Amino acid sequence: xxxxxxxxxxxxxxxxxxxxxxxxxxxxxxxxxxxxxxxxxxxxxxxxxxxxxxxxxxxxxxxxxxxxxxxxxxxxxxxxxxxxxxxxxxxxxxxxxxxxxxxxxxxxxxxxxxxxxxxxxxxxxxxxxxxxxxxxxxxxxxxxxxxxxxxxxxxxxxxxxxxxxxxxxxxxxxxxxxxxxxxxxxxxxxxxxxxxxxxxxxxxxxxxxxxxxxxxxxxxxxxxxxxxxxxxxxxxxxxxxxxxxxxxxxxxxxxxxxxxxxxxxxxxxxxxxxxxxxxxxxxxxxxxxxxxxxxxxxxxxxxxxxxxxxxxxxxxxxxxxxxxxxxxxxxxxxxxxxxxxxxxxxxxxxxxxxxxxxxxxxxxxxxxxxxxxxxxxxxxxxxxxx
Numbered sequence: 583x584x585x586x587x588x589x590x591x592x593x594x595x596x597x598x599x600x601x602x603x604x605x606x607x608x609x610x611x612x613x614x615x616x617x618x619x620x621x622x623x624x625x626x627x628x629x630x631x632x633x634x635x636x637x638x639x640x641x642x643x644x645x646x647x648x649x650x651x652x653x654x655x656x657x658x659x660x661x662x663x664x665x666x667x668x669x670x671x672x673x674x675x676x677x678x679x680x681x682x683x684x685x686x687x688x689x690x691x692x693x694x695x696x697x698x699x700x701x702x703x704x705x706x707x708x709x710x711x712x713x714x715x716x717x718x719x720x721x722x723x724x725x726x727x728x729x730x731x732x733x734x735x736x737x738x739x740x741x742x743x744x745x746x747x748x749x750x751x752x753x754x755x756x757x758x759x760x761x762x763x764x765x766x767x768x769x770x771x772x773x774x775x776x777x778x779x780x781x782x783x784x785x786x787x788x789x790x791x792x793x794x795x796x797x798x799x800x801x802x803x804x805x806x807x808x809x810x811x812x813x814x815x816x817x818x819x820x821x822x823x824x825x826x827x828x829x830x831x832x833x834x835x836x837x838x839x840x841x842x843x844x845x846x847x848x849x850x851x852x853x854x855x856x857x858x859x860x861x862x863x864x865x866x867x868x869x870x871x872x873x874x875x876x877x878x879x880x881x882x883x884x885x886x887x888x889x890x891x892x893x894x895x896x897x898x899x900x901x902x903x904x905x906x907x908x909x910x911x912x913x914x915x916x917x918x919x920x921x922x923x924x925x926x927x928x929x930x931x932x933x934x935x936x937x938x939x940x941x942x943x944x945x946x947x948x949x950x951x952x953x954x955x956x957x958x959x960x961x962x963x964x965x966x967x968x
Contacts, residue, residue: 604855604860622938623936629752634744636742638811638837641809645766646726648763651770658690675743681707681783730766736748764831798821798849812837813842818840819844832857865895868891889943927940
C-alpha cells in the first residue's frame with residue numbers, strides 16, 4: 583500500500599511576496615539544470631530530446647569504472663597494456679592521451695586520461711580492460727545507465743565518437759549521470775574530476791606533454807569541479823558541468839552550441855544564474871526526524887524517518903515561497919530494515935519551483951519480530967484488532 587503522510591510542521595508561512603520562477607534565455611538548443619540539494623529542476627529546454635553526446639559519453643565510462651572499483655572488481659593500481667590495434671585506431675583520432683604501443687598505464691592513469699584529457703585512446707583501453715572488448719563494455723554502459731535512471735540513453739562505444747546513432751543520450755539523463763557521479767562516488771569524484779591539467783606522453787623531442795582540462799568553469803565559477811565537455815561535427819559543442827557552493831551542488835547541461843567560445847561563455851553564464859537566481863531554504867538538518875512509518879512484522883511497530891543529509895528547498899532568491907511537504911512510502915515497511923536504508927521520499931511542493939523529491943532513511947535498524955510476536959500480529963490482523 584502506498585502511504586502518504588503530511589509533514590507535521592509547516593516550514594514557511596504562506597506569503598503574498600511570492601516571486602515567479604526566474605527566467606533564463608539561452609542560445610543553446612538543449613539545456614538542463616538541477617539542484618542536488620533539493621532535487622529541483624531549475625531549467626529545462628528540450629531536455630528529453632535524444633542527442634549524440636560526443637565526449638560527454640565518457641562520463642558513463644568513468645561511472646562504470648568507479649562502480650567496478652567500489653565493488654572491488656577493479657583496482658586503481660592495475661596496469662593495462664595498450665594493444666597495437668587500439669593504438670593504431672585511436673592515436674590520432676580526436677582527443678588523445680598520447681598512449682604508446684605496449685605501454686602499461688595504470689587504471690588510475692587511464693581515468694585521468696579519460697576525465698581530464700578526454701582521451702579516446704584512454705577510454706578504449708580502459709573499456710577493453712573492464713569489458714574485454716569495447717562492445718561488451720558499451721553493453722555494460724547501457725545497462726548501468728538504465729539502472730541509475732537514465733531512461734532514454736544507450737551506448738555503442740566508450741568515447742562518444744559518432745557511430746550512426748547507436749549512442750544517444752538526453753540532457754536530463756546527462757544531468758542524472760553527473761549528479762550520480764558526485765553522490766555515488768564522492769572520494770573518486772574528488773580525486774579525478776576538477777584537475778586543471780594532466781601530463782602524459784612525450785613529444786618527438788622527448789619533452790613531457792601536459793594538456794589542460796577543457797572544463798570552461800574551472801577558475802571562473804567558485805566550487806567548480808566537473809564534469810565533461812564534448813564536441814563533434816554532428817553534436818556541436820556541449821558541456822555537462824558541476825559546482826558546489828556552501829553545500830549546494832548544481833549540475834548543468836548544455837548541448838548543440840555552435841562554437842567553442844559560445845560553449846565557454848554560456849556555461850559560465852548558466853551556472854552563475856543557477857546559484858544567483860535561486861537559493862536553498864533549509865528544511866531539515868542531517869539526522870533530523872521528519873516523520874515515522876509503520877513497520878510490518880518487525881520487533882517494533884514503527885521506524886523513524888530521518889534526513890540522510892541537510893535537506894533544502896530551491897526557491898527564487900528573495901522569495902517567501904509557500905512550501906508544503908508530504909512523506910511518501912510503500913507501507914507498512916517490511917522488516918528487517920537497515921539503519922540508513924532509504925525507505926521513504928519527502929515530496930516538497932513550492933509555488934514557483936514545482937515538485938522536489940528528497941530521500942528519507944531509517945533512523946534505526948528494525949529486526950524481524952520473533953515467532954510469538956509474528957503469531958500475535960497475524961491474529962490481530964485476522965480479527966481486525968488494533
